[in-house]
Amino acid sequence: MKIWSSEHIFENPWELVVRAQWRKYPNKFNQAVEGIDVVDRQIDSKGVLRSHRLLSTRWGIPDWATKIIGSDGVGHASEHSAVDPRNKTMELKTRNLTFCSKITIDEKLVYSPHPEDKNKTCLKQEAVINVKGVPLGSYIESFVCDHISKNASKGREAMDHVINTIKLETVELQKEAKHAMESINLNFDI
Structure with a gap:
């Protein structure tokens, strides 16, 4: 078994980071996620x-490798999440479904406000990799662990990109709302 963990601080408030998490996929930084179904x-x-x-x-x-293991290269995973607006936490737990009898990957992400700065958000991320009954299991666990680490940095880049997109959309909506209000006020002045 291998355990990988990481912590990261986003320079944005919790509410914005949580909105970005829902819009994280698809993204240009990690195109591995092809579909999400609720x-x-x-x-x-x-x-x-x-x-x-x-x-x-x-x-x-x-x-x-896909021919050897009998796969088309597409894997499936189950994600359970809980967003608690009162306590300001978002927790996501993901487990692979594909090949779960040989390898399990349990990933957990927790987003919470920074304890000292409400304009920042803490991310705690952990993955537990367990390979069973496969030759070179320890090597495979290390390989998967390294892959998760690389994808985590891509995930943080994607989150920053989505956060910036949301900020730009907010500015555009504010401009449109202001313009609409000015138009309404002009019509009442006539």
Whole structure:
């Protein structure tokens, strides 16, 4: 078993970072995620938004390897998330479904406000990789761990890109709203 963990601070408030997380895929930084389907979404009695999504990802495995393992290179994962607006936490837990009898990858991300600066958000990320009954299991665990580390940095780049996109959209909406209000006020002056 290998455990990988990371912490990152986004220079933006929690509410904005959470909005960006929902819009993270697809992105140009990591094009592996090909599809996301919402299985279930509901708000529980405590006001927590709970979602279950299925993700389809392209693994980037060489053609010869996909033939050996009997795969078309597309993997599937199940993601459960909880957004608690009162306590300002967003937690995502993802587990692979493809080849889960041989390799399991349990990933957990937690977004919370920075304890000292409400305009920043902390991300704690962890992945537990476990390979069972496969030759060179330790090597495979290390390989997957390295791959997760590389993808995590791409994920943070994608989040920053989406955050900036949301900020630009907000500015544009404010301009449009101001222009609309000015038009309404001009019509009343006539």
